[in-house]
Amino acid sequence: MSVVLSLRGISKNFGAVAALSEVDLDVAAGEVVAVVGDNGAGKSTLVKVLAGVHRADSGTIAFEGAPVTIGSPAGAHALGIATVFQDLALCENLNVVENLFLGRELRRSRLDEVTMELRSWELLRQLSAKIPTVRVPVASLSGGQRQTVAIARSLLGDPKVIVLDEPTAALGVAQTAEVLALIERLRDRGLGVIMISHNMADVRAVADRVAVLRLGRNNGVFAASAVSEQDIIAAIVGAVPVPEDHRGSDDDT
Amino acid sequence: MTTRESEAAAPLDLLDERLRHGGGWRAVARAGWERLRAGDVGPLPIVAGLVVIWTVFQLLNPAFLSSANLVNLLMESVAVGVIALGVVCVLLVGQIDLSVGSVSGLSAALTAVTFVNSGWPLPLALAAAIGAGAAIGWLYAQLVTRLGVPSFVATLAGLLSFLGLQLYLLGSTGAINLPYDSGPVHFAQLAFVPEWLSYLLVVAAALALFGAGHGLARTRRAAGLSARSTPLLVARSAAVLVGGVLAVRYLNQGRGVGWMVVAFVALVLVLNYALTRTAWGRSVFAVGGNAEAARRAGINVRRVYTSAFVLCSSLAALGGVLAASRLAAANQASGAGDVNLNAIAAAVIGGTSLFGGRGSAFSALLGILVIQSISSGLTLLDLDSSFRFIVTGLVLALAVALDSAARRSRAAHGRA
Incomplete structure (x- = not known):
């Protein structure tokens, strides 16, 4: 698999607080990398660095092998890194089409509503999205539908990498399943997916690799198929990894 | 293949089985009724209010x-209506401008001083007045976007400062007359459409309304989307035609339709086009709805705020020139x-939300008709400005209450 996005030694300080120090992360095309960590581990900061909201203080970012700087949200987008924030950043007073094309409307001085609506439908169909009509304000959609709209919007610029911040945090069971299926479809389309999550079940359901952050530092990268939930949690909370042959002994005694 | 055929029967955007739809008038009527119940009241309360106001005043006088x-x-509505049009812009981005009155006064004074006292050519005097308005709007935008001053404080400061500047410009006499034979005065008092x-x-x-609607419907149908039916479009245009002809015929029994009124309506249409x-x-609606989301969508939010403030103050200046001309x-x-x-009341009464992100250019037109009707009616009843202030204040309070209630209802019905 070819690595699309590669972070090396990324650090970001807020005053005296080191939110990220020397963080490395790779994501390949057609791969889902889950980034997990406790509160304050630096997950959100990492998302914001990738999205161009914050600029890293040091470290290098390579995109498709070439070193790049991500200076602004628009810059991240131009590179091909799309970010879906936890709060989705949708305008509730605008309808689905208006939200999907916000900031990149077709024919800026005489909006091409018909083409925008057609392309919205096309995109939503590709994602097998269950949205009855695109001409209602986003406020009237359910949480899962809004997540779908936010993800669909991030796909409009034809990105190579998509960053999802807590995509299932606010969702019910059915909606979570819907979004996880959507993430798998993104992977099948050959996108690199970085998924920030708290939910171990979701991580294990879709992730290929799991990167653990702890207190702003890397604390291990695991292949999702080979790692147990306990090992991930141990890495998250910083417990000393227990050697394999000692594990059973506590239960025995 | 069978799914293809069944899909071809229904427009692309009406395929979902959860959508209840039907063709023609009943579907339109039902959709309208459901919007209404959900608190998406549109211009209905204002039209109803206008009918009530006109009936009451007609009975009294x-x-x-x-x-x-x-x-x-109508002629009296235009100056404040133009100012209200600017207020709509700042309200849509979720800000407010409390200084539009002072800015209009300053621009009136500036026009009079440059045009009459200094003998500048008219276009230059007008450009100076409106340019000053634009500069004021730019200044507000800098205060709000760079220094983070709340817009109501920034513009409240402007209210006092620019009132002071207006008084200073007018000097000790406190008034400057515009010559009766000058262009602006003729335009505002005597220019009527044949x-x-x-x-x-x-x-x-x-x-034009039919042409635009028909053209849109045709492209939508060609693209496989649902579209308004032609009879519906014909009915809409016919309603405009009949209403317009009756109104114009009635007005022509008097002095007719002022060019100033036509210019105001044209301005409303231009702004409506720009907004929709x-x-x-x-981007204006997006910033008013969720500025952070707009910023992340790559919209230059600062520039949108700046455009709204500049537009508002420029239109306020234009309104001031028109008021002075009148x-x-x-x-x-x-x-x-x-x-x-x-001006602010007109925008809000007309249906532009104080909370940002909802409204239309037409709200300035409708709102100012309400305000001016009240003013005119009370004047005809020989009631002085004390009553006018009280009644206008009450109507404003009512309009804001309605706005808040509708907002809550929309939230409950998931319509934002």
Whole structure:
């Protein structure tokens, strides 16, 4: 698999607080990398660095092998890194089409509503999205539908990498399943997916690799198929990894 | 293949089985009723309010609905209506400008000083007045976007400062008359559309409305999307045609339709186009709805705020020039008194939300008709400005209460 996005030694300080120090992360095309960590581990900061909201203080970012700087949200987008924030950043007073094309409307001085609506439908169909009509304000959609709209919007610029911040945090069971299926479809389309999550079940359901952050530092990268939930949690909370042959002994005694 | 065929039968955007839909009039009526129940009231309360106000005043004084009074009412509406149009822009981005009255007064004074006292050519004097308005708007935008000053404080400071500047410019006499034979005064007092041309304008408007609607429906159908049916479009244009012809015919029994009124309506239409059919308009609504989301979508939020403030103050300046032209003078009372609140009230009464992200250019037009009707009706009843202030204040309170209630209802019905 070819690595699309590669972070090396990324650090970001807020005053005296080191939110990220020397963080490395790779994501390949057609791969889902889950980034997990406790509160304050630096997950959100990492998302914001990738999205161009914050600029890293040091470290290098390579995109498709070439070193790049991500200076602004628009810059991240131009590179091909799309970010879906936890709060989705949708305008509730605008309808689905208006939200999907916000900031990149077709024919800026005489909006091409018909083409925008057609392309919205096309995109939503590709994602097998269950949205009855695109001409209602986003406020009237359910949480899962809004997540779908936010993800669909991030796909409009034809990105190579998509960053999802807590995509299932606010969702019910059915909606979570819907979004996880959507993430798998993104992977099948050959996108690199970085998924920030708290939910171990979701991580294990879709992730290929799991990167653990702890207190702003890397604390291990695991292949999702080979790692147990306990090992991930141990890495998250910083417990000393227990050697394999000692594990059973506590239960025995 | 069978799914293909069944899909071809229904428009692409109406495929979902959860959608309840049907063709024709009943579907339109039902959709309208459901929007209404959900609190998406549109211009209905304001039209109803206008009917009530007109009925009451007509009963109290039969001269109210005379063509002479209506002609006058329309001419009197324009200056504050133009200011209200600017207020709509700042309200849409979720900000407010409390200084539009002072800015209009300052611009009136500036026009009078440059045009009359200094003898500048008219275009230069007008450009100076409106340019000053634009500069004021830019200044507000800098205060709000760079220093983070709340807009109501920044503009409240402006209210006092620019009132002071206006008084300073007018000097010790406190008033400067504009010559009666000058262009602006003629435009604001005596320029009426010839009768034949006023009918032609109505017909052109109806045809343009139909043409635009029909063109859109055709492209939508060609693209496989649902579209308004042609009879519906014909009915809409016919309604505009009949209503327009009746109104114009009645007004022409008096002095007719003022060019100033036509210019105001044209300005409303231009702003409506800009707000609904351009990327700039979309960004205005987006910033008013969720500024952070707009910023992350790559919209230059600071520039959108700046455009709204500049547009507002420029239109306020234009309104000031029109008010001075109507009065044939700029004095210390230009833009003072209730001008400020009337302009803001007109925008809100017309249905532009104080909370940002909802409204339309037409709200300035409808709102100012309500305000001016009240003002005119009370004047005809020989009630002085004390009553006018009280009634206008109450109507404003009612409109804001309605706005808040509708907002809550929309939230409950998931319509934002």
